[in-house]
Amino acid sequence: MASRRGEGETATTPLEPADRERARAIPEAAVARLAVYLRVLSGMSDQGVTAVSSEELSQAAGVNAAKLRKDLSYIGSYGTRGVGYDVEVLVSHIERILGLTRNHSVAVVGIGNLGHALANYGGFPGRGFPVTALFDVDADLVGIPVGGIPVNHIDEITAVCLEREVSIGVIATPPPAAQSVCDRLVSAGVQCILNFAPVVLQVPDNVEVRKVDLAVEMQILSFHVARRADEAAGVSDANNGLGVDGMVIRP
């Protein structure tokens, strides 16, 4: 209702000024890793582990220990020298920094194969992201519940998103529809979009877009396959010097 994000934001954690400053300084890459640490830590917590060292945690998360410590230092100093980190403490601080103390309701647009998969994900791994709205153009789908949530028609995006306070929109439509859907989400006040359509979305500056592009991922892998094959097939190492260091290699 009237709880547009305008003012007090008192509903959630206090978020002290110092943290806010810190949050702004966290490198994007570190944020992504924090999310991974959080998952690993949650798993440990479930198994009754209460303390962990940077070495253990880094190994479980598949990163360098120094990098992990630096990442954690971005959110504050919550470790104990000589001992390590308290799992619960770390979990709660990472959750706070990542904004997981709020409830982010999610809308999925495009109930095709992928949309179904997303709708059934059921809040996504771990708590925190309830899917509260589904949309599609197809009239045959409208009204039918998927994963417990009824599908609305795409024309209702604005109304429904505002009503249910959707903060994250997921686009799983065919490419041609993506930009139009994106525009509607934006006009409904959605400021974060996760885009699965292979399209470069145009959005205002105040909207954050992340894209998941399967074709691109496959092609990157393809590149590596090709590189590997070339290395193997081509003269194993007879790249007889020249080049290597500097990109430049002119004929």
Add this chain to the structure above:
Amino acid sequence: MASRRGEGETATTPLEPADRERARAIPEAAVARLAVYLRVLSGMSDQGVTAVSSEELSQAAGVNAAKLRKDLSYIGSYGTRGVGYDVEVLVSHIERILGLTRNHSVAVVGIGNLGHALANYGGFPGRGFPVTALFDVDADLVGIPVGGIPVNHIDEITAVCLEREVSIGVIATPPPAAQSVCDRLVSAGVQCILNFAPVVLQVPDNVEVRKVDLAVEMQILSFHVARRADEAAGVSDANNGLGVDGMVIRP
């Protein structure tokens, strides 16, 4: 056929030594963007566009023009100064560099919601990635075709992957099964893996893994929501310096 990658690699484009050297020097980030350029260019090609300038192309791809030119320079100099690039020429060179001249057959493991979606993707947007094998543990699924391909039991991974020369494995299983599936794929000779399971996979050095982690993506978005809300709610800018002792905090 004896077309294992052992020797001449005569089946596909010649790939001259100079290109091989160049390919090795292409930054990972640039490879990802090349894939995007390729899609944009393909779209232009379909619409009958034959030439394009770096400015136009960069705008369509959502990147900086200088960056685009540098990215293209990694694969060679195929533009014409004062004119721009020939769309077809660029398409074919990017395809070659990305290794899309070969056929990469794909195996999807885990035919749940996501697996269904992937199987039905039908070769993925654009040509080049035929899904040739599906696997699941569930005996009820085995034998039933999904997207035209019959599902095999997970125990058959090695045999089937070798037989169908699978070069890319996609893991869409629940988290606990992911590592075991990964190991099987690796032992079947699969050197590239796209992992949708929220798990950090352990693989030998010669295997390339890319992961798509929805939870992480959502959490990154959540972080930005939180940051935005804080900026809006918190005294608009009264971050009156003195941000902790810490580093950074620029005026």
Add this chain to the structure above:
DNA sequence: TCGACTTTGTGCATGCGTTCACAAGCGGTA
């Protein structure tokens, strides 16, 4: 209480990727 050992937090250096700015090169035109 003291000392030895362990692990964090971080200044610093290194390397990679992005951005800038401009010379080189090409087509069109007189």
Add this chain to the structure above:
DNA sequence: TACCGCTTGTGAACGCATGCACAAAGTCGA
């Protein structure tokens, strides 16, 4: 043919992220 304007290709500067190495700080045992 010679000039002019446009666009590419790239050297160089910059900035961010990674990794190293060590001092600071805490625990544990004697």
